[in-house]
Amino acid sequence: MKDGKMTALAISSTALGFVLLATHATGVGVALDKVRAAAFGHAPQDQQQQVMLEQTFPVGAGGTLVIDVRDADVRVTTAAGGQSSVTVLAEARDQDWARQVFERMRFEVGVSGTTLTVRAHDPDIRSEEWREHRGVSMTVRVAIPNRFDVRITTADGDVEVGDIEGAVQLRTSDGDVQLGNVTGSASVTTSDGDVTAGDITGGVEFRTSDGDVHVGVVSGPAIVLQSSDGDIDAGTLAAEKITVRTQDGDIVLASVAGELDAAVGDGDVTVRFAKAAPASITAGDGDIAVSADGAFGFDLDLSGGDVSVPRGMVVQGAVSSRGARGTVNGGGPLIRVRSGDGSVVVNLPGAR
Numbered sequence: 001m002k003d004g005k006m007t008a009l010a011i012s013s014t015a016l017g018f019v020l021l022a023t024h025a026t027g028v029g030v031a032l033d034k035v036r037a038a039a040f041g042h043a044p045q046d047q048q049q050q051v052m053l054e055q056t057f058p059v060g061a062g063g064t065l066v067i068d069v070r071d072a073d074v075r076v077t078t079a080a081g082g083q084s085s086v087t088v089l090a091e092a093r094d095q096d097w098a099r100q101v102f103e104r105m106r107f108e109v110g111v112s113g114t115t116l117t118v119r120a121h122d123p124d125i126r127s128e129e130w131r132e133h134r135g136v137s138m139t140v141r142v143a144i145p146n147r148f149d150v151r152i153t154t155a156d157g158d159v160e161v162g163d164i165e166g167a168v169q170l171r172t173s174d175g176d177v178q179l180g181n182v183t184g185s186a187s188v189t190t191s192d193g194d195v196t197a198g199d200i201t202g203g204v205e206f207r208t209s210d211g212d213v214h215v216g217v218v219s220g221p222a223i224v225l226q227s228s229d230g231d232i233d234a235g236t237l238a239a240e241k242i243t244v245r246t247q248d249g250d251i252v253l254a255s256v257a258g259e260l261d262a263a264v265g266d267g268d269v270t271v272r273f274a275k276a277a278p279a280s281i282t283a284g285d286g287d288i289a290v291s292a293d294g295a296f297g298f299d300l301d302l303s304g305g306d307v308s309v310p311r312g313m314v315v316q317g318a319v320s321s322r323g324a325r326g327t328v329n330g331g332g333p334l335i336r337v338r339s340g341d342g343s344v345v346v347n348l349p350g351a352r
Helices: 002-009 013-026 028-040 095-105 127-133
Strands: 048-057 063-069 073-079 084-092 108-112 115-119 136-145 148-154 159-161 168-172 177-179 186-190 195-197 204-208 213-215 222-227 232-248 251-266 269-273 279-283 288-292 298-303 306-308 323-328 334-339 343-347
Touching: 048 095, 048 108, 063 073, 063 136, 073 148, 084 095, 084 115, 095 136, 115 136, 136 148, 148 159, 159 168, 168 177, 177 186, 186 195, 195 204, 204 213, 213 222, 269 279, 279 288, 288 334, 298 343, 334 343
Parallel strands: 063 115, 063 148, 073 136, 073 159, 148 168, 159 177, 168 186, 177 195, 186 204, 195 213, 204 222, 213 232, 222 232, 232 251, 251 269, 251 279, 269 288, 279 334, 288 343, 298 334, 306 343
Antiparallel strands: 048 084, 084 136, 108 115, 298 323
16 A cells, blocks of 8 residues: 555654664665664565455356455456456555454455445555554455456556456556456556556557556557556557557557557657558657558658658658658558657658
8 A cells, every 4th residue: 555655754763873873884785674674664574465355256257347446456367267256465564453454444245146346445544553553555356257347446556457358447546557468448547557458459548647558459449548647659559540649758659550649748759550541640849750561642741840751752832851741652641740849750661
């Protein structure tokens, strides 16, 4: 839990002074051990993990998993089989305190029809309790069949979901999200954390306020990848509409098949097209590089701090180092590229 980690800052001047003396006497390695002990009151190996809850349910493939916990990490694994299981683990130095926190969270685990539900409440721990007992880390582990819909919400914690066939919806206010291969749609939102996913068939909407977005091969009716502060990189993106945006970070799209709207406030953009489709690519302050797999026909509208006109481009109107309009390979969908203060390079193999 993040609140527990904050107690590390409450190091008394006496303990810190002792550590500084130890640094001189016994070396940096020993001093670091003293810092940890002074900060947390225990060494890392003193942390112990215990099972607080463990239940198995006869919920087979085709079910739905709903998890709503206030403050815990969530791990979902999938495998062939006709049962589902829920395990809640607590990791802490003080096992009695871990039990108290677990009881305060009032876990509710049950099945209604084919829906497996796990809910937990805010433990409402006072700051003086954290100072006395130190932190507790809660983890909810769920094992379900491969074919399952998943809906997870957590206020503070990381979320991991393995390969799955079904619709996936993940929400965390503060934590990283890791998602395996998904046959179905996937929606992920985190206010502060990275989003990493494998291959997805069914469409994607990934949003993070502060973190990177990494995804493999994605196809579906629509794809949205968005970060306020972080890099975005993707393998193959194939959809009718593809939207990729970040305020502060780079965008790298290895293969795009579909209408693209890509924008970055402060960062570079690299895009390679797998088919001819309209595109709008904008960088407030960064370089833009555009290429294609084959001799596709495009209309081009290029503007930037330093624009390189591609070989074979039939120019319309005036050409300068800051902009050009024209066609390649007989023309086609419009690619509009704008960089406020950066280079624009378009490389279209086979252009004539």
